[in-house]
Amino acid sequence: MSGAIDVAFRGRLGAFELDAAFIAPAHGVTGLFGPSGCGKTSVLRAIAGLTRLENGRCKVNGEIWQEGAAFTPTHKRAIGYVFQEPSLFPHLDVRANLTFGAGRGGGVSFDEAVELLGLAPLVDRAPHNLSGGERQRVAIGRALLSQPKLLLMDEPLAALDRAAKDDILPFLERLHDRLALPVVYVSHDMAEVERLADHLVLMEAGRVRATGPLAELQSDPALPLAAAREASVSLDATVESYDATYGLSTLVVDGVRFQVPTPPQKPGDRRRLRIAAGNVSLARTAAHDSTILNVLPARILSHAAGPYEVVAVLGLGAGARLLARVTRRSWDHLALAAGDEIYAQVKSVSLAR
Amino acid sequence: MDWLSSEIWIAIRLTFTLAFVTTVLLLVVGTPLAWKLARSRGRWTDIATAVVAMPLVLPPTVLGFYLLLALGPGGPGGWIAGLWGARTLAFTFEGLVIGSVVYSLPFVVQPIRNAFEAMGERPMEVAATLRASPTRAFWTVALPLARPGFLTGAVLGFAHTVGEFGIVLMLGGNIPGTTRTLSVAIYDYVETSQWREANILAGGMAAFAFLVILATMAIDKRFRRSAP
Numbered sequence: 001m002s003g004a005i006d007v008a009f010r011g012r013l014g015a016f017e018l019d020a021a022f023i024a025p026a027h028g029v030t031g032l033f034g035p036s037g038c039g040k041t042s043v044l045r046a047i048a049g050l051t052r053l054e055n056g057r058c059k060v061n062g063e064i065w066q067e068g069a070a071f072t073p074t075h076k077r078a079i080g081y082v083f084q085e086p087s088l089f090p091h092l093d094v095r096a097n098l099t100f101g102a103g104r105g106g107g108v109s110f111d112e113a114v115e116l117l118g119l120a121p122l123v124d125r126a127p128h129n130l131s132g133g134e135r136q137r138v139a140i141g142r143a144l145l146s147q148p149k150l151l152l153m154d155e156p157l158a159a160l161d162r163a164a165k166d167d168i169l170p171f172l173e174r175l176h177d178r179l180a181l182p183v184v185y186v187s188h189d190m191a192e193v194e195r196l197a198d199h200l201v202l203m204e205a206g207r208v209r210a211t212g213p214l215a216e217l218q219s220d221p222a223l224p225l226a227a228a229r230e231a232s233v234s235l236d237a238t239v240e241s242y243d244a245t246y247g248l249s250t251l252v253v254d255g256v257r258f259q260v261p262t263p264p265q266k267p268g269d270r271r272r273l274r275i276a277a278g279n280v281s282l283a284r285t286a287a288h289d290s291t292i293l294n295v296l297p298a299r300i301l302s303h304a305a306g307p308y309e310v311v312a313v314l315g316l317g318a319g320a321r322l323l324a325r326v327t328r329r330s331w332d333h334l335a336l337a338a339g340d341e342i343y344a345q346v347k348s349v350s351l352a353r
Numbered sequence: 354m355d356w357l358s359s360e361i362w363i364a365i366r367l368t369f370t371l372a373f374v375t376t377v378l379l380l381v382v383g384t385p386l387a388w389k390l391a392r393s394r395g396r397w398t399d400i401a402t403a404v405v406a407m408p409l410v411l412p413p414t415v416l417g418f419y420l421l422l423a424l425g426p427g428g429p430g431g432w433i434a435g436l437w438g439a440r441t442l443a444f445t446f447e448g449l450v451i452g453s454v455v456y457s458l459p460f461v462v463q464p465i466r467n468a469f470e471a472m473g474e475r476p477m478e479v480a481a482t483l484r485a486s487p488t489r490a491f492w493t494v495a496l497p498l499a500r501p502g503f504l505t506g507a508v509l510g511f512a513h514t515v516g517e518f519g520i521v522l523m524l525g526g527n528i529p530g531t532t533r534t535l536s537v538a539i540y541d542y543v544e545t546s547q548w549r550e551a552n553i554l555a556g557g558m559a560a561f562a563f564l565v566i567l568a569t570m571a572i573d574k575r576f577r578r579s580a581p
Binding site for chain 2: 048049050074075076079080091101142143
C-alpha cells in the first residue's frame with residue numbers, strides 16, 4: 001500500500017527560482033528541511049495546489065494531482081494542511097472548526113482526534129480564547145478530520161514559544177506512532193526534524209540538495225548537516241530491558257546495545273536515540289576503567305577534515321552509523337584513517353522521542 | 354398624529370421603501386463586485402474601482418442627467434419600459450431605484466471590499482484544504498468573516514439613499530407617493546414658505562443621520578473587540 005510522493009516543481013515565484021524534485025516514501029514523516037527562504041513552503045503549497053507552477057508534476061500514491069495541463073484544484077486533493085499560523089476560523093467555535101472539513105470515510109473519528117490531541121476541554125470554546133499551542137492543536141485536529149491521505153505541515157511549531165512547542169511535540173509523535181498517515185513536515189529547526197522525521201529532503205536555494213533516510217543524510221560527510229556545530233545522528237532503537245536499580249535502559253540498534261539513563265521503559269517499545277558528534281570520541285583500545293558506559297567497536301568509514309576538527313563517520317554493528325568529532329591533533333596523533341577498526345566512546349546518548 | 358399631514362407620511366413611507374429596496378439591490382449587486390475587486394489586481398481593477406467610485410465626486414445633477422437620458426424614452430430604460438407598455442423609466446419609482454443604486458454603490462461596495470481584503474487569502478486557502486469548493490468557502494467563510502463590512506455597507510447605503518436629493522429631482526420630479534421623497538418635500542416646503550413642516554422634516558432627518566453614524570460606530574467597535 002505504501003506508494004510514493006513524487007513531485008517536481010519548476011518555475012518563478014516573484015524573484016525566486018524554484019527547481020525542486022524529489023521522491024519520498026508515502027509513509028512515515030518526510031522532513032522538508034533547509035534554511036529560511038529556500039523554497040520549502042513553496043514546495044508544500046505546490047503539493048497542496050495552493051500555488052500553481054506551470055511546470056509541475058505531483059503524484060501521490062499513484063494519484064496524479066498535477067502533470068502537464070492536468071491540475072487538480074486544492075479542494076479536490078485528499079490533503080490535510082497545517083499552516084504556520086493556526087488560521088482557525090474566528091467565526092466558528094472549536095467544534096465547528098474541527099468538523100468544517102470532516103468527511104465520511106474510515107479515517108480518524110471526531111472522538112479519536114479529540115482524544116489524540118487532548119482537545120476535550122477546548123471543543124466548546126471560541127478560537128480567540130485559546131493559547132497559541134491550543135489553537136495549533138485544533139488546527140491539526142481539523143486537518144486530520146478532513147480524512148487526508150497526505151498531511152502537509154508548514155512549520156507548525158515555528159510561531160510558538162518554547163513551552164508551547166514542548167506541549168505539542170508529544171502530540172505530533174503520537175500522530176506518527178498511531179496513524180498510518182504520510183506526513184510532509186516543513187521545518188528549518190533540526191531539533192524538530194530529528195524528533196519527527198524518518199525521511200529527509202534537504203533543500204537549498206530553491207533546489208533539492210539531497211534526499212534519503214534521516215540517519216543516512218545526517219551521517220553523510222558531503223552534506224552540511226554533518227559539518228554543523230550541532231551535528232548528530234538519530235538512531236531508531238528497540239528497548240531490550242530496563243534496570244530499575246540504576247535507571248538504565250538497554251536499547252538495541254542494528255544489533256548494537258546502548259545503555260542510556262532514562263525514565264522506566266517497556267521492553268519492546270520503539271525509541272529514537274540522538275547522539276551528537278561532539279559526544280563521541282575515538283580510542284585505539286577499549287578502556288574498561290572509564291565512566292563512559294557505551295564503548296563500542298566501530299570502523300571508520302570516512303572522514304572530513306575542517307580547519308580545527310575532523311568529523312569521522314563510523315560504522316557499527318549491522319549498519320548503524322555514528323558521527324564523531326575529534327581535534328585534528330588527536331586524529332593525527334593516533335594516525336587514524338578510513339578503514340581502521342577502533343572503539344567509539346559515546347559520552348552521552350539522549351532519547352529524541 | 355395630525356400634526357404631520359398625510360402628504361408627509363406618504364413622503365416618509367416612500368423614502369424608506371425606496372431606501373430599503375435600494376439597499377437590498379445594492380447588497381445583491383455590490384457583493385460580487387466587491388469580491389471581484391478585492392481579489393483581483395491590475396489595470397482593469399483600477400478602472401472598475403474608479404468607475405464605481407465616480408458618484409462620490411460627480412455632482413448629482415450630472416449623474417442625474419445621464420441617468421435621465423438612459424432611463425428616458427430614447428435610452429435603454431425606455432426600451433425596457435416598453436416591455437410592459439410604458440414609455441419611460443424616468444419619473445417612476447423603478448427609475449428612482451435604479452438611480453439610487455448607481456448613486457449609492459460606492460458606499461456599499463467600499464466597506465464590503467475592505468472587509469474582504471482585511472480577511473486576506475488565508476481563510477479561503479484553509480477552506481480549500483478542508484475540501485470546501487470555492488462556492489461553499491464563499492458562503493461559509495468569506496461572507497461571515499466580512500459581516501461587519503456588510504453591516505456598515507448596508508447602513509451607509511440605506512442612509513445615503515434616504516438623504517439623496519439631486520438625483521431624485523433630476524430623475525423623478527416631484528410626484529407624491531411615487532417620486533416625492535423627504536428631501537424633495539423639504540425643498541418644496543421651503544419654496545412655499547411652510548417653515549414648520551420643513552423644520553420637522555429637517556430636524557427628523559438630522560436626528561436620523563446622527564443615529565446612523567452612531568450605529569456604524571457601534572458596529573465597528575463591537576467587531577473590533579471580538580476580532581481574533
